[in-house]
Amino acid sequence: xxxxxxxxxxxxxxxxxxxxxxxxxxxxxxxxxxxxxxxxxxxxxxxxxxxxxxxxxxxxxxxxxxxxxxxxxxxxxxxxxxxxxxxxxxxxxxxxxxxxxxxxxxxxxxxxxxxxxxxxxxxxxxxxxxxxxxxxxxxxxxxxxxxxxxxxxxxxxxxxxxxxxxxxxxxxxxxxxxxxxxxxxxxxxxxxxxxxxxxxxxxxxxxxxxxxxxxxxxxxxxxxxxxxxxxxxxxxxxxxxxxxxxxxxxxxxxxxxxxxxxxxxxxxxxxxxxxxxxxxxxxxxxxxxxxxxxxxxxxxxxxxxxxxxxxxxxxxxxxxxxxxxxxxxxxxxxxxxxxxxxxxxxxxxxxxxxxxxxxxxxxxxxxxxxxxxxxxxxxxxxxxxxxxxxxxxx
Amino acid sequence: xxxxxxxxxxxxxxxxxxxxxxxxxxxxxxxxxxxxxxxxxxxxxxxxxxxxxxxxxxxxxxxxxxxxxxxxxxxxxxxxxxxxxxxxxxxxxxxxxxxxxxxxxxxxxxxxxxxxxxxxxxxxxxxxxxxxxxxxxxxxxxxxxxxxxxxxxxxxxxxx
Numbered sequence: 001x002x003x004x005x006x007x008x009x010x011x012x013x014x015x016x017x018x019x020x021x022x023x024x025x026x027x028x029x030x031x032x033x034x035x036x037x038x039x040x041x042x043x044x045x046x047x048x049x050x051x052x053x054x055x056x057x058x059x060x061x062x063x064x065x066x067x068x069x070x071x072x073x074x075x076x077x078x079x080x081x082x083x084x085x086x087x088x089x090x091x092x093x094x095x096x097x098x099x100x101x102x103x104x105x106x107x108x109x110x111x112x113x114x115x116x117x118x119x120x121x122x123x124x125x126x127x128x129x130x131x132x133x134x135x136x137x138x139x140x141x142x143x144x145x146x147x148x149x150x151x152x153x154x155x156x157x158x159x160x161x162x163x164x165x166x167x168x169x170x171x172x173x174x175x176x177x178x179x180x181x182x183x184x185x186x187x188x189x190x191x192x193x194x195x196x197x198x199x200x201x202x203x204x205x206x207x208x209x210x211x212x213x214x215x216x217x218x219x220x221x222x223x224x225x226x227x228x229x230x231x232x233x234x235x236x237x238x239x240x241x242x243x244x245x246x247x248x249x250x251x252x253x254x255x256x257x258x259x260x261x262x263x264x265x266x267x268x269x270x271x272x273x274x275x276x277x278x279x280x281x282x283x284x285x286x287x288x289x290x291x292x293x294x295x296x297x298x299x300x301x302x303x304x305x306x307x308x309x310x311x312x313x314x315x316x317x318x319x320x321x322x323x324x325x326x327x328x329x330x331x332x333x334x335x336x337x338x339x340x341x342x343x344x345x346x347x348x349x350x351x352x353x354x355x356x357x358x359x360x361x362x363x364x365x366x367x368x369x370x371x372x373x374x375x376x377x378x379x380x381x382x383x384x385x386x387x388x389x390x391x392x393x394x
Numbered sequence: 395x396x397x398x399x400x401x402x403x404x405x406x407x408x409x410x411x412x413x414x415x416x417x418x419x420x421x422x423x424x425x426x427x428x429x430x431x432x433x434x435x436x437x438x439x440x441x442x443x444x445x446x447x448x449x450x451x452x453x454x455x456x457x458x459x460x461x462x463x464x465x466x467x468x469x470x471x472x473x474x475x476x477x478x479x480x481x482x483x484x485x486x487x488x489x490x491x492x493x494x495x496x497x498x499x500x501x502x503x504x505x506x507x508x509x510x511x512x513x514x515x516x517x518x519x520x521x522x523x524x525x526x527x528x529x530x531x532x533x534x535x536x537x538x539x540x541x542x543x544x545x546x547x548x549x550x551x552x553x554x
Binding site: 015021298347 | 417418549552
């Protein structure tokens, strides 16, 4: 049957996380630090709002753009937190998570062969999303020495004629890297100079532990060339609701909406109702969760460094991205060895792009007692490892 | 808020060594914080959170509303403190509203709890009336939801 599959789909790389997941999910008593979502359940008041909406019979389509009341709340929230005002009527589109928003933006912007810059290591979907939109993805490396911040100089180096879009994800999954104002300003200038549209995925922006988060859309000349992407999954612990949004110039939002209306029609109404409750009454819950993540980060960074792995303190998100070079193992051998010997799951950094090689991603979205135990086990593994090799990739 | 107090109120069981790691302080500092909280009368002691409504726990719990006559000079304090000394009394609070004291009692059987109420509590001078409510089932105990499935099982073990 393979001959029927479209070439650009057939050639999509398999997610490096997938085969690892298959192994971990069959094992018992594993402490998994491989999970890219909050351990907190969605705060009850938000779940209750969704139940209430269901009871009230809110079971119909909404406007393609999403409920106007939700778009108004998003507009207020984005202006207050990111310093950019978007009109609820035509500059905001409610989507099925940021993932759909990225897909819509790329499909709305990319002609076959257009080039898209993105920094790496990065979220697993970026490269495939560009490929699915018939674009050419151009990775830009980031480094541990900079805390995995994105540098304009590296962008300059990677840039080629035909680049149309720059994708940024700050704070970054998997590295937790962020950019300070000075770095962002240079990136903004680069985007203006090269006439790029910036897709700014700021899904982790509430989870920043050093300084304040700054959005690239707030820099001069950026709002008219930025599609600001955000959602509720991480800050409000609403991953399963699949709800996000895009804010941007009216022409771009309109183009994205045209793809959205024919593919998705609208985001699920119950998730939209829950999102409205989250924006109206959820800030205390976000703060409480952020405080816990902050303490967990300090705990894990301290312990991993003490165990002999080099681990920068990530400024945001809920991942640490330590180097495993000190063990003499590749990221894959480390992850498989650790799983086999100590039953702790971390994700090999190579799953997030070639520049993630030699690192592993460990999520600290897990309770303190589990984290302490996992750190004990990692320490034991690093000290006594006589690890087996990873099975060859298939 | 004191970092140790914060960890205590968030629930979950951490040893002092684990608290030290989580709060980013030394174990000696955690112990010092705990000692200070004890001196301040905030931290009274460790207790497990138990669901005593389970049959296997072999216990009966009741809540008793007590109306009483306040005393000149001392109000309800003398009598409340006296009542609190009974081993059967788990917690005792002075309340606003239609009764004065709310008492949480537990005992090994319904008869024992009933005997405490009729023989000890209601015979005290100053106690005007009591109203005893036996607990039938727990839904939440000390911030723990009872019967709720462990949510960790619902998360995918590895996700992007």
